[in-house]
Amino acid sequence: MSLAPAAPADFNPEEADNLEDIEKQFAVKAVQHMSTYWAILEKVPGSTLRLTKIDDEIYEHLKQDFPDFDPAATINEDEMKSKAGKERWRKFMMAYEKKVDDYNFGTIVRTNPKFEYGEKETIFVPRMQFYAIEIARNRAGLNDWISGKKD
Numbered sequence: 001m002s003l004a005p006a007a008p009a010d011f012n013p014e015e016a017d018n019l020e021d022i023e024k025q026f027a028v029k030a031v032q033h034m035s036t037y038w039a040i041l042e043k044v045p046g047s048t049l050r051l052t053k054i055d056d057e058i059y060e061h062l063k064q065d066f067p068d069f070d071p072a073a074t075i076n077e078d079e080m081k082s083k084a085g086k087e088r089w090r091k092f093m094m095a096y097e098k099k100v101d102d103y104n105f106g107t108i109v110r111t112n113p114k115f116e117y118g119e120k121e122t123i124f125v126p127r128m129q130f131y132a133i134e135i136a137r138n139r140a141g142l143n144d145w146i147s148g149k150k151d
Contacts, residue, residue, distance in 0.1 A: 026106055030124065034108040034117055037134075038146070046134075046143025052100060055135050062132045065092050071136035074112040077123050093128040103128045113142035 040049065052058065062069060065088065079085050096103045107130040108122050115121040125133075137143050 030106050030108050034122075038117060041143050041146040042149070043147060045141075045147045046138035047141045049138050051131050051135055051138070054099060055131075058096070058128075058132055059135050059139060061092065061095065062136055066132075069136065071133065071140045072113060072142055075109070075123065075133070077111065080123075080125075080129075089126075089129060092132070093126055096128050100128060100131070109133055113137045116146075 080089065093103060103126070105127045106124055107127045108117065109125050109130045110117055110121050111123055112121065134143070
């Protein structure tokens, strides 16, 4: 059940003011998700994690729709967020609209699995992109170094 009031029928999100408090709440949620995921990776090798109940389906779908996706490569944000990239990812993500909670909620992902989260090493993406990318990275063992890292 949502506590947010319903938008009027004539509401146009393209013309809506950005409400600073709402933006801050989204940012806080994204940072909480990022911090929680990192804390888990520090304790458990990524290759042993399941991020959703349907990781296998997501992984197979990623390989089918993005056969050239290399989980070890640095994400090209410009390519991902280009008109063609957005359309490919939108088609991929919509398959999970009714299967994955918060599939389109904003989340932070590292651009390269070799680096920790940092201002220059992260981008803001919908949750399904995060799941697809991180499931592929975990299957490839690319996040296992984090649990073995000594402070």
